[in-house]
Amino acid sequence: MCYDCDAASGTAGTTRRSFARFLAVGAGLTVLTACTPEAPQAVPSSSAPAPASPVPSPAPVPTTAAPAPEAATVGETPPSATAAPSPSAALPRQFSLTDPASPWVVVNKHRPLVPAAYAPADLAGPAVRTSATGESALLNSTTAAAAEAMFAAAARDGVVMVLASGYRSYATQVTTYNGYVASRGQADADTASARPGYSEHQTGWSFDIADGGGACAFQPCFADQPAAVWAKANGHRFGFVVRYPWMFHEITGYYYEPWHLRYIGVEAATDMVNRGINTLEEYFGVGAAPGYP
Numbered sequence: 001m002c003y004d005c006d007a008a009s010g011t012a013g014t015t016r017r018s019f020a021r022f023l024a025v026g027a028g029l030t031v032l033t034a035c036t037p038e039a040p041q042a043v044p045s046s047s048a049p050a051p052a053s054p055v056p057s058p059a060p061v062p063t064t065a066a067p068a069p070e071a072a073t074v075g076e077t078p079p080s081a082t083a084a085p086s087p088s089a090a091l092p093r094q095f096s097l098t099d100p101a102s103p104w105v106v107v108n109k110h111r112p113l114v115p116a117a118y119a120p121a122d123l124a125g126p127a128v129r130t131s132a133t134g135e136s137a138l139l140n141s142t143t144a145a146a147a148e149a150m151f152a153a154a155a156r157d158g159v160v161m162v163l164a165s166g167y168r169s170y171a172t173q174v175t176t177y178n179g180y181v182a183s184r185g186q187a188d189a190d191t192a193s194a195r196p197g198y199s200e201h202q203t204g205w206s207f208d209i210a211d212g213g214g215a216c217a218f219q220p221c222f223a224d225q226p227a228a229v230w231a232k233a234n235g236h237r238f239g240f241v242v243r244y245p246w247m248f249h250e251i252t253g254y255y256y257e258p259w260h261l262r263y264i265g266v267e268a269a270t271d272m273v274n275r276g277i278n279t280l281e282e283y284f285g286v287g288a289a290p291g292y293p
Helices: 014-025 141-156 170-184 186-192 220-224 226-238 266-275
Strands: 161-165 206-211 240-244 257-263
Touching: 141 161, 141 206, 141 226, 141 257, 161 226, 170 186, 206 226, 220 226, 220 257, 226 240, 226 257, 226 266, 240 266
Parallel strands: none
Antiparallel strands: 161 206, 206 257, 240 257
């Protein structure tokens, strides 16, 4: 997730043109994303899958009952004691929604990481094609293994997928966010970059992809590129979902990011797809987080 994006080119189709016009009119809404790994820069405009062995979900992390009502985080309305169980409650295995080491941790503008400076203990560089360097080429070990399987399956289908941005430390996010505040002011910074301690990239469970040719990188028109189309259709087979889907920003807090994938495990990702549920907030039964409290 993560870059200051220009509006989609006219060749992206009517939907992308409409989306670009929408972004152009609102003050501050030209920025689509949550967390650029470097200082903001202007970005120029720009099959059916082969069978693959699914990646097993990780062993359970010690958990509070995931689908049961949790204590509300700061700024979040406490769930009703009589609220219906979340869709994820139907799964036989449950994971924590608050432990950063859990594949089900939900991080958004109402749910910061605890501890704020959390760093995964098992960071690894996946054996995949990448344009990232340094820490941003790393993922936690479970996500790295799943990414390797997914990238290989995509390649078998003739789709080149590139790891564009992975792990981002708390210190990196401090620098990134402060750079936005200094150049744009805090209100606009909050539309472009996650505050330190609120970035999903810090968990090691998420990463951004690019297409082999680099077309539409970190722009809305990336949704029409082969890597994005393939990932959206097949990512769940390897435990991934598109974390910030089209027109769900009032729930997730971020505009459409077809490049940002999040690992939650094969079982949960497949269940989300089968049920037609689009966001982690809805699937795990936590409140929407359109803005910071």
